Amino acid sequence: MAVSVDKTVSTGPARGRTSPARRTSGRGRSVLEIALLTVLAVVMLFPVLWMIETAFKENRDVYAIPAKFFNFTVTLDHFKDVFVDSTGRSSLSTAFLNSVVVAGVSTVLATVLGVPAAWAYSRFAVKAKKDQLFFILSTRFMPPVVVVIPIFLMYRQLGLIDNKLGLILIYTAFNVPFTIWMMKGFVDEVPAEYEDAAMLDGYTRLQAFWKFTLPLLLPGIAATAVFALIFSWNEFVFAIFLTSSDSVRTAPPAIAGLIGGTTVDWGLVAAASVVFALPVLVFAYLVRKHLVAGVTLGAVRR
Amino acid sequence: MGTVAVNGLRKSFGKVQALDGVTLDVPDGSFFVVLGPSGAGKTTTLRAIAGLEKLDAGSVHLDGRDATGDAPADRDLAMVFQSYALYPRLTAYENIASPLRARRRTSSEIADAVERMASLLHIERLLQRRPAQMSGGEMQRVALARALVRSPRAFLMDEPLTNLDLKLRVEMRTELTRIHRSLGGTFVYVTNDQVEALSMADYVAVLKEGKVQQVGTPTEVYERPANQWVAGFVGSPAISLLACHAEGDRLVGEAGWTLPRPRWTTAEDGRPLLLGLRAEDLSVERRGDTSLPGELYGLEPLGDRTVVDVRVGTEILKVKARPTVTGTPGERLQVTVDLDRAHLFDAGTGLALSEAGR
Numbered sequence: 001m002a003v004s005v006d007k008t009v010s011t012g013p014a015r016g017r018t019s020p021a022r023r024t025s026g027r028g029r030s031v032l033e034i035a036l037l038t039v040l041a042v043v044m045l046f047p048v049l050w051m052i053e054t055a056f057k058e059n060r061d062v063y064a065i066p067a068k069f070f071n072f073t074v075t076l077d078h079f080k081d082v083f084v085d086s087t088g089r090s091s092l093s094t095a096f097l098n099s100v101v102v103a104g105v106s107t108v109l110a111t112v113l114g115v116p117a118a119w120a121y122s123r124f125a126v127k128a129k130k131d132q133l134f135f136i137l138s139t140r141f142m143p144p145v146v147v148v149i150p151i152f153l154m155y156r157q158l159g160l161i162d163n164k165l166g167l168i169l170i171y172t173a174f175n176v177p178f179t180i181w182m183m184k185g186f187v188d189e190v191p192a193e194y195e196d197a198a199m200l201d202g203y204t205r206l207q208a209f210w211k212f213t214l215p216l217l218l219p220g221i222a223a224t225a226v227f228a229l230i231f232s233w234n235e236f237v238f239a240i241f242l243t244s245s246d247s248v249r250t251a252p253p254a255i256a257g258l259i260g261g262t263t264v265d266w267g268l269v270a271a272a273s274v275v276f277a278l279p280v281l282v283f284a285y286l287v288r289k290h291l292v293a294g295v296t297l298g299a300v301r302r
Numbered sequence: 303m304g305t306v307a308v309n310g311l312r313k314s315f316g317k318v319q320a321l322d323g324v325t326l327d328v329p330d331g332s333f334f335v336v337l338g339p340s341g342a343g344k345t346t347t348l349r350a351i352a353g354l355e356k357l358d359a360g361s362v363h364l365d366g367r368d369a370t371g372d373a374p375a376d377r378d379l380a381m382v383f384q385s386y387a388l389y390p391r392l393t394a395y396e397n398i399a400s401p402l403r404a405r406r407r408t409s410s411e412i413a414d415a416v417e418r419m420a421s422l423l424h425i426e427r428l429l430q431r432r433p434a435q436m437s438g439g440e441m442q443r444v445a446l447a448r449a450l451v452r453s454p455r456a457f458l459m460d461e462p463l464t465n466l467d468l469k470l471r472v473e474m475r476t477e478l479t480r481i482h483r484s485l486g487g488t489f490v491y492v493t494n495d496q497v498e499a500l501s502m503a504d505y506v507a508v509l510k511e512g513k514v515q516q517v518g519t520p521t522e523v524y525e526r527p528a529n530q531w532v533a534g535f536v537g538s539p540a541i542s543l544l545a546c547h548a549e550g551d552r553l554v555g556e557a558g559w560t561l562p563r564p565r566w567t568t569a570e571d572g573r574p575l576l577l578g579l580r581a582e583d584l585s586v587e588r589r590g591d592t593s594l595p596g597e598l599y600g601l602e603p604l605g606d607r608t609v610v611d612v613r614v615g616t617e618i619l620k621v622k623a624r625p626t627v628t629g630t631p632g633e634r635l636q637v638t639v640d641l642d643r644a645h646l647f648d649a650g651t652g653l654a655l656s657e658a659g660r
Binding site for chain 2: 125191193194196197198199200201202203204205207212215216
């Protein structure tokens with residue numbers, strides 16, 4: 001820090017010198033920045049790195065004291081244990097499958113319901129539109145855990161406890177408001193005149209939306225769906241309260257369930273966590289172009 | 303066949319009354335221009351005809367049939383939007399083909415029609431481009447082609463030339479007139495540019511604050527404006543209006559001048575009037591027996607002519623003069639008035655007196 005301050009202050013008032021001085025101070029700062037960011041990255045990523053390491057360590061290396069950072073034997077046994085056990089398919093793999101179904105279906109439902117709703121709120125004169133939109137948003141004001149007990153009681157009456165459909169419905173309910181709000185912004189960015197033109201061409205209003213507006217919304221839909229998917233995939237509170245049997249449970253409570261016995265198989269926990277984190281990372285990576293396009297949609301419009 | 307008639311259209315957006323009882327009759331095959339300043343309700347009128355705007359009251363008749371509740375697709379109209387509204391993901395070819403695809407024409411029919419439009423509008427080389435790869439003028443032509451590719455009841459055009467530069471606008475003006483003549487068809491054309499209105503229209507409807515001020519041929523609207531506002535809006539430079547009143551066989555200006563009273567004036571003595579004089583009916587060069595005394599206020603050379611501002615009392619007269627005219631501000635001069643072409647308006651109501659403004 002001292003270096004960079006020194007240089008900016010000591011250089012003369014001459015115009016020609018300000019910019020090299022700034023560049024030097026910029027370089028000085030960037031060294032400092034890199035140092036700080038490295039520290040930050042190590043602190044932030046250490047648990048992740050440790051999780052990945054543990055997933056690949058043999059059991060005696062996992063419990064070794066002092067801990068082994070580099071010289072451990074690499075094994076894939078833990079990953080095998082995630083998917084298969086002595087009885088055949090493991091309960092963890094069932095949990096992952098449940099997670100895929102629950103997160104996937106609830107994201108699709110939220111998108112199918114939320115995108116047309118957002119379009120309607122953007123395009124039509126709806127009575128008390130602002131109040132309605134505020135009401136929709138207000139369902140997201142409270143932490144979800146507040147409604148766990150009432151939902152639990154309701155679901156018991158409806159037979160939705162320990163049922164994948166129950167989780168799908170609750171995740172959809174949480175994702176629809178988010179989808180509507182996010183997508184309304186994207187729809188607002190698409191000029192309504194494309195639809196007007198299409199209707200005069202001879203299309204119905206819905207055809208106009210489907211053929212001309214929807215394709216322009218795809219980046220926004222991708223971005224929104226990724227967020228909804230990540231929410232459903234990661235959700236823990238409702239999953240642990242509303243499900244209990246291995247055949248219904250999603251991955252977060254299933255992984256958490258691995259901890260708490262007399263001995264904890266940390267290798268298995270770590271491997272399961274890696275498998276759990278991977279799809280979200282891969283998915284976000286695949287749609288990153290659309291995520292960026294979604295964020296900058298307003299900037300590139302003519 | 304393609305008549306468009308709207309009757310008593312009313313539409314408000316919140317507190318703003320966009321249309322306040324608009325009634326128009328567009329004859330078959332005519333080039334009908336709706337002229338007015340921004341916010342007059344021109345676009346809303348057009349969107350109402352197209353079925354894109356839900357009306358508070360009023361009806362739309364197409365070919366004599368009530369179409370007020372019909373969906374836009376069922377009205378058999380085509381429209382050119384001010385923003386062109388070309389589909390960004392489609393090529394020019396697909397944009398032009400869109401109205402035909404919507405109506406399920408065969409691809410050979412479509413290819414023929416698009417080709418015909420492309421050669422009519424000289425856009426053959428643009429067909430494979432997307433809107434992002436075109437200039438404003440090119441997009442305008444493609445948008446026009448998309449509207450013209452069918453033979454609908456009527457073509458609606460919402461300020462299609464506004465976003466073009468001046469040279470292109472003048473060019474497209476001639477082009478549109480040519481297209482109207484060669485294709486026939488009913489055109490309803492919205493603009494705020496009175497030059498477009500006067501040069502292209504068979505009929506002009508002048509709109510202000512959601513109300514129709516006057517409907518007539520361009521000559522009627524220019525020569526016999528129904529009220530002071532139309533007189534001021536149509537014509538460039540704007541008509542000069544002088545406060546005055548009649549006194550026996552004289553017109554006496556509030557600034558002190560007198561002129562012979564036009565024979566046709568019906569106004570009783572003393573009633574406050576406005577004398578409307580167009581720049582081309584005034585002269586600082588010609589000598590005549592009817593003239594106003596004033597002093598030179600400023601010169602506006604416009605190349606082919608010079609507009610001379612003359613101060614009469616506290617009011618400014620715009621006078622058209624030859625480009626060679628010279629003078630120094632403050633100089634005393636006489637402005638010769640062609641009283642046969644003067645207009646008189648009631649200063650209170652703004653309405654033209656007798657002979658519809660003459």
